[in-house]
Amino acid sequence: MTTKLTTFLQTCVLTTACIFSAQAMAQAYPTRPVKLVVPYPAGGPVDGVARGAADRLSKIWGQPVVVENKAGANEVIAADFVAKSPADGYTILFGADPTFATNQFLFKKLPYDPVKDLVPVSRIAIVNMAIILSGTFPPNNMKEFVSLVKANPGKFNYSAGAGTAAHVQFDAFLRQQGLEMTHIAYKGTASALQDILSGQIQATMGGITVAKPHLASGKMKLLAINGNKRTKSLPDVPTYAEAGFPNTQAFFYVGFAVPKGTPKNVIDAITTANRKVANDAEFIEKSLDPYAYEPITETPEQFAKFLVGDRKLAEKRIREAGARLEQ
Incomplete structure (x- = not known):
């Protein structure tokens, strides 16, 4: 075997090994602790849902999922932090309507672009008001x-x-x-x-x-x-429809988002895990039912499609309400 042929074969082996290694690394998520950033103080209902989800995600992934509270500025502080974090899936935002839909119409200027800098992954709960x-x-x-x-x-x-x-x-x-x-x-x-x-x-x-x-x-x-049926924690309180107002809807939602550029396999892993969490009976009983939250699962594509309509509605309602925030 000539020296050139030997070198060529060695290069092929190394290249193939590197490809398989890269693929293995891409599929092995997560391999270290994940940070779940919550835009609200510890102890509140959204924080409670986030901690319940983090506990179950830790069990699903076999890696710690740590909640980090970054409250303030109507979720802007937390959303900006996540938007500027590495796009590797190890910093996830647990945000609500302000991040996904309303802040872009409430503030004259934001330090990040909620549409371009964050990727919506999936909602996990609807909050009935x-x-x-x-x-x-x-x-x-x-x-x-x-x-x-x-x-x-x-x-x-x-x-x-x-x-x-x-x-x-x-x-x-x-x-x-x-x-x-x-x-x-x-x-x-x-x-x-x-x-x-x-x-x-x-x-x-x-x-x-x-x-x-x-x-x-x-x-x-x-x-x-709000809701299609009465909440378990307050069974005597009627829904809007039962009270004679079937066209009234009043809710917000919480869900996951990651920085733009996060690999698809990571987004898919978060989506799959979220589906398991949202269908977990213990999670629903302990983290959702007491607050009249309802579980929801969807794909990133479904979440993104929902947000198109939700942002249009948010812009209309905010304009009509005359609501503005300074930043």
Whole structure:
């Protein structure tokens, strides 16, 4: 065998070995701990869902999935961090509507492009929102509420953080019903909660976690909640359709996103794992049912298609509500 032939064969062997090695590395995800970035403080309902998902992802992958809370700026801080992280699947965003749909219309400028810099992977949960009243406010059902507000335009207040899903969707509900209420924006939920409990604020919209501790005492009332069926944790609260408002929808969602350029096999691995998590009975019982969240699974293509319509709706509702945030 000539020296040239020997060298050629050695090169082929090495090249083939490198190809197989690269393929093996591409398929072996994850091989080290994964960071799940949550745009909200520890201890809240979104954080609780994220930690429940992280625990099950760790078991599925055989690698630690660590939650890192980066709260603030309506999810901008966390989303920007993930958008600028290496596109290797080891930094995943656990974001909601602000990241995926609304922030681009609320802020004049963002430090990242939510459409170009982040790849939506899959939603994992739908968060059903309820209309919540102060216990001092007379209405006890949706029809009484609408009737009283319609008879007194501009007299009553509602509270929601400026530009939040609660603000935009409650405003949309009022417009749909031809109602007029004054929006009072609070910087924090603690002060808003106190004013709702005292009756200075008559109504709000949001997840049920705010109201649940105050329902038994009568300090708060849940009139109706989003969803195709009643939530397990509050079976006495009707859906909007049951309450006589079948065209009302009020929800937000949480899901996974990764930096642009993340390999397809990694995105596929996250999608597959998410499907297992969202169908896990224990995860649903412990991390979703208490908050009236519903599990959802979809492909990256389905999530992206959903976002096309959701962004158009978000832009319309934000423009109508006149909501703006500074950045």
